[in-house]
Amino acid sequence: MSRKKAVNGKVGSNAPSSSPNSDKEKGKKVPTQSNGVVHPSRPSLSSSGEFYDITFKVMLVGDSGVGKTCLLVRFKDGAFLAGSFISTVGIDFRNKVMSIDGVRVKLQIWDTAGQERFRSVTHAYYRDAHGELHCITVVESLFQNIKPCCVLGCYFSYNFILII
Numbered sequence: 451m452s453r454k455k456a457v458n459g460k461v462g463s464n465a466p467s468s469s470p471n472s473d474k475e476k477g478k479k480v481p482t483q484s485n486g487v488v489h490p491s492r493p494s495l496s497s498s499g500e501f502y503d504i505t506f507k508v509m510l511v512g513d514s515g516v517g518k519t520c521l522l523v524r525f526k527d528g529a530f531l532a533g534s535f536i537s538t539v540g541i542d543f544r545n546k547v548m549s550i551d552g553v554r555v556k557l558q559i560w561d562t563a564g565q566e567r568f569r570s571v572t573h574a575y576y577r578d579a580h581g582e583l584h585c586i587t588v589v590e591s592l593f594q595n596i597k598p599c600c601v602l603g604c605y606f607s608y609n610f611i612l613i614i
């Protein structure tokens with residue numbers, strides 16, 4: 451049954467081919483633009499079984515204990531991780547598909563460990579990232595740690611966006 455689902459999704463959003471008058475092309479949609487984003491000719495299928503048009507890789511960074519994992523779980527599942535603090539070991543990621551202005555956007559959010567000893571591991575995952583979400587606590591002034599991470603993101607990625 452999964453095969454049928456995949457086939458239906460692709461047919462419904464395929465781009466027209468070079469022979470638009472062909473009977474095979476009837477009912478197919480034409481690529482559209484929304485806010486400058488071009489819809490690809492066919493959607494992709496995420497590991498969770500959801501279709502998406504475009505994908506972005508976002509790095510979630512910040513010092514240990516500022517709440518990166520809690521923020522990600524809240525965003526992905528709508529729940530708050532209460533209780534004892536379990537520090538992230540190395541790196542983890544979660545996918546979320548959202549519909550923005552009719553475009554199905556897959557966010558691949560990488561939750562990096564904030565502890566210094568994991569820096570060499572997490573830095574390797576900055577490659578090809580589209581943006582960075584830097585988390586800080588509101589009670590501490592941790593802005594001095596933002597600059598090195600920002601420089602790292604810009605080094606590995608073209609068109610890098612930083613959100614604090």
Ligand SMILES: Nc1nc2c(ncn2[C@@H]2O[C@H](COP(=O)(O)OP(=O)(O)OP(=O)(O)O)[C@@H](O)[C@H]2O)c(=O)[nH]1
Binds near residue numbers: 513514519534539562
């Ligand atoms: N009061 C309060 N506590 C929070 C909030 N967000 C997270 N916490 C708590 O802060 C602690 C650390 O949260 P995590 O999300 O695991 O921190 P982290 O940034 O992922 O830490 P590392 O994995 O070590 O990098 C946990 O005990 C949470 O319950 C918040 O918004 N308010």
